[in-house]
Amino acid sequence: MGHEGIKGVKGNLLPLPTPFDGDGGLDEQLLADMAAYYVERGVESLFVFGSYGQGPAMSVEQRKRGLEVIMKRVHGKVPIVVHIGAVDPYTSRDLGLHARAEGADAVGLVGPYYYSDRSEAEILEHVKFLDDALKMPLFFYNNPPYQGYAVTPARLKKMREVAPRLFGAKLAMGSIDDAMGYRDALGPDFGLFVLASCLYPGLRCGVTGTVSPPLTLAPDLGVALVRAVEQGNDLEAGRLQEAVIRFHAVFIRLGKSCGRSAYTQGLRHMGFPLKQYPRWPTPAMPEGAKAEVNRAIDEANTAVKKSQ
Amino acid sequence: MGHEGIKGVKGNLLPLPTPFDGDGGLDEQLLADMAAYYVERGVESLFVFGSYGQGPAMSVEQRKRGLEVIMKRVHGKVPIVVHIGAVDPYTSRDLGLHARAEGADAVGLVGPYYYSDRSEAEILEHVKFLDDALKMPLFFYNNPPYQGYAVTPARLKKMREVAPRLFGAKLAMGSIDDAMGYRDALGPDFGLFVLASCLYPGLRCGVTGTVSPPLTLAPDLGVALVRAVEQGNDLEAGRLQEAVIRFHAVFIRLGKSCGRSAYTQGLRHMGFPLKQYPRWPTPAMPEGAKAEVNRAIDEANTAVKKSQ
Amino acid sequence: MGHEGIKGVKGNLLPLPTPFDGDGGLDEQLLADMAAYYVERGVESLFVFGSYGQGPAMSVEQRKRGLEVIMKRVHGKVPIVVHIGAVDPYTSRDLGLHARAEGADAVGLVGPYYYSDRSEAEILEHVKFLDDALKMPLFFYNNPPYQGYAVTPARLKKMREVAPRLFGAKLAMGSIDDAMGYRDALGPDFGLFVLASCLYPGLRCGVTGTVSPPLTLAPDLGVALVRAVEQGNDLEAGRLQEAVIRFHAVFIRLGKSCGRSAYTQGLRHMGFPLKQYPRWPTPAMPEGAKAEVNRAIDEANTAVKKSQ
């Protein structure tokens, strides 16, 4: 990839969960502890305040204060990509200038959302505005249903033409086939992050890593998989990829019936004293579903241990 | 409808455009002048900071400050519905408590956006949370592509069950047939606002009014149409409805090629010294398209004069 | 419009229902009787074997035989547009040559369906192939969900460029605003047929008529509405349009819960000895819903009588 500022943004670009205090306030202590925990487990880099990290559901002040807390605790141990996506470009500029001042390694942005009928010209102007204003590495977070429109490989290529600091993208959904379409359009130097369920074949075919919410509940599994691939250990890679797919399946299924509560339960099962996640009221999760979450995490950890 | 707090929210619930200063700051003077202008033209009520009013693209401080400016100038002459929709419920609660303190007549909310995969239970919790916290009349603004999911008649009915202060809804799109589906599900006392292109047949069939961005460029036309229907003047109503449809067609067509710039041009043609609208960079509009906007506005005004 | 072959394709282009015998066979006697009935009620023209007419669910032999039965009975009293849409162009060509030989006035076609990922070039080739092969007036039936892709105004214009015999289109859904977009793109000589719920404002704004399944259950209502508009009787037109909207609403609502059985019930209530409709198994309709159908038909007929 070659951009000075983004060395190390690869492998597990872990999407940090953001904890709240029960009435929407930030739980700063736990946020710092979680950041430190994932760094200690060996993830290569952190993606903070994306969708899983609740950035769009937080106030601007919370996004700034939260970043300060994280930067202080992580202290340069891994690169940090800060999501600054918003409806309008001024909010993103404000967040981006703050992130740069705090020493973040790159900023990420989902396509400007809500006004889903923006023309392509308007979307390109938005990205160019931020590239011009921030003058730091940009990472695109492509989430069609959340932003309200598609960013196809051809459109992402146009974005990079007007925003030359764009060095990579997270594909929030889609198969390995879809990822290959972006690879063909953007070229081998562009960083692509895919779903963890196709990480091993993806890494073989030139993708850069994954931004995986489920793997926040089993970070050792993601770390082990990336290492197996890096070491050319196909036997292990195949086995660990299978474990990731089986783990993924549980959260996709429970996500449909219980929403983000499956993650709340998982983070608690890992030992985090989580008061509130996400930042909106959610119905209680059935006990049976909680047990499934716990079991899936335990099995993922067992799968990792076999590697050692 | 019978809710004490919302008497007069009917007919032209005019979506107030919000002007900016060229770098995303609020143009307070012009905002106040525009509010006063529309009240003077005879619109029945104002809808402020909805999508057309740029609420979701503004900072929380701007939405609060803007409302203060409007309330001061309008001074109770017409009812005001303030849009407080956001990604998370805490931001909406903050905006809603401010609106209530300022004396707004009702608050409006689009479905919580961005996280478009929220379950129905989560959406209902969101609306209930605000109804409980604000204890004032609620108006739903149904915009499926902007919020990211449908709110069918059946779902809107469930919303009213958990949020009993919900007294009406704006349907941002759809035909008169769609509106009738909401009428059947919600009953005759629920206020329904439809597209201006089906306002005359709609009013005949029990809808309450329209929230029409195009009619901000020809407010006299909307006012005249509502009066013709109220006075049982079918000849005039038919003629004015035709003029509205032809006027609409221009903005729908130009909206597809030029985005919101058609409105910027129209507001300037009306004489407003508008520096920036919308609150994001947009490509320049071709001169030919500008001329079309001007001509459409002039023709709409000619159509109204024939009534007098 | 000016095409010799299509004089009279306007107003109520009535979509003829097709009756079956209980095991998918054609009920020829009843089909002929129904065609004769609608002609007698005064509809301006017939659209046969479209979606409502079950063409795509019939065998090629049934579509041919059915047309022969209809042509024989109608005997030139009104123009007949025969739907020949299919997945492939050879089937449509076969049906079209037969329709021409039988003396049909025009052929209609929905966009080639099933393979919804056809490129625009393939769709245009399909239409051009049929225009070249059939050399007779073509009518496009635009049904995006059934054909699997949109045919926007711009695309329909391209179709007419490669298929110059294309004289009009039915818009199976959408508002009057959508219709105006087609009018702007195709010009005033292109025949446009809209939903009956916006027929009166549509006719004022230059549309040609409607192809309305609900009005097959109350043909007098559609005939009366078109006459009121033609005679410049706005008072009557406004009143009858209201009746059409209220009538429509019942079938849209029941269509969602009961599918096409609402039409089966309605046709039986009109006195037709209908054994099977549509041409596939459907669950039984609740008695309460049947009563709603009957009541709506009776009310529509009462509304018409007030005109006389």
Add this chain to the structure above:
Amino acid sequence: MGHEGIKGVKGNLLPLPTPFDGDGGLDEQLLADMAAYYVERGVESLFVFGSYGQGPAMSVEQRKRGLEVIMKRVHGKVPIVVHIGAVDPYTSRDLGLHARAEGADAVGLVGPYYYSDRSEAEILEHVKFLDDALKMPLFFYNNPPYQGYAVTPARLKKMREVAPRLFGAKLAMGSIDDAMGYRDALGPDFGLFVLASCLYPGLRCGVTGTVSPPLTLAPDLGVALVRAVEQGNDLEAGRLQEAVIRFHAVFIRLGKSCGRSAYTQGLRHMGFPLKQYPRWPTPAMPEGAKAEVNRAIDEANTAVKKSQ
């Protein structure tokens, strides 16, 4: 899976291409030769007259005659699944009874198409009707955009409840995550066929095989991949899966710009004297794109040779 009639429907369930004569007629000789060729290359089973096999674009007579030609040539060497999907159930019943009489091992069906607003009850009645009438193994071919609606894991489970002979399904799109959702709902005995780009991880996680149009252009690659997995050769499986993904990427990309012509070119490059495919007019393919197709096929064959 255990159904007597479907033993051997696994691994490469090869979707047989169907050749035409230039004016939509069947090229029977080439069809038979192609069937024989794939059997000789070692594919485990054949899927005939699906979407890639052009079934929905063929006449009923062609689908019957084509099957007779194939059955005669293949002569029981591999199991054959015949796609009988149609708009209406009578056509499918007719095709299914013919397939059974000819000795086909199973019938496949896409959801009844065109009338995409069918209720779930109507879709279930359709499948039940065919299960009752045909009394032979049924295979569901899930293609949401072609059939016009989703068949989720929950809905497919309901289908199996009313049609107990349903033994498996092809998922025409989606990631391995999506496949796992069907696995969870349908259980381990239900045969699932996924995209070839996730075949290796899929087989590890319990899927049954793939129905892959691109692999018709490189059948040895698909056969080698399935064998590598069966033999527990993870090193080879990883390498061959990578080759499949890279091969896939070419056809997905060219499919977007050139439609099905990429397959036409590929089949010709393999040496088949193909006059027409698909069964509708298509624009000519640029020479550069043809060269890409040829190169991709050659590279795929090189990748296979490394295995031997």
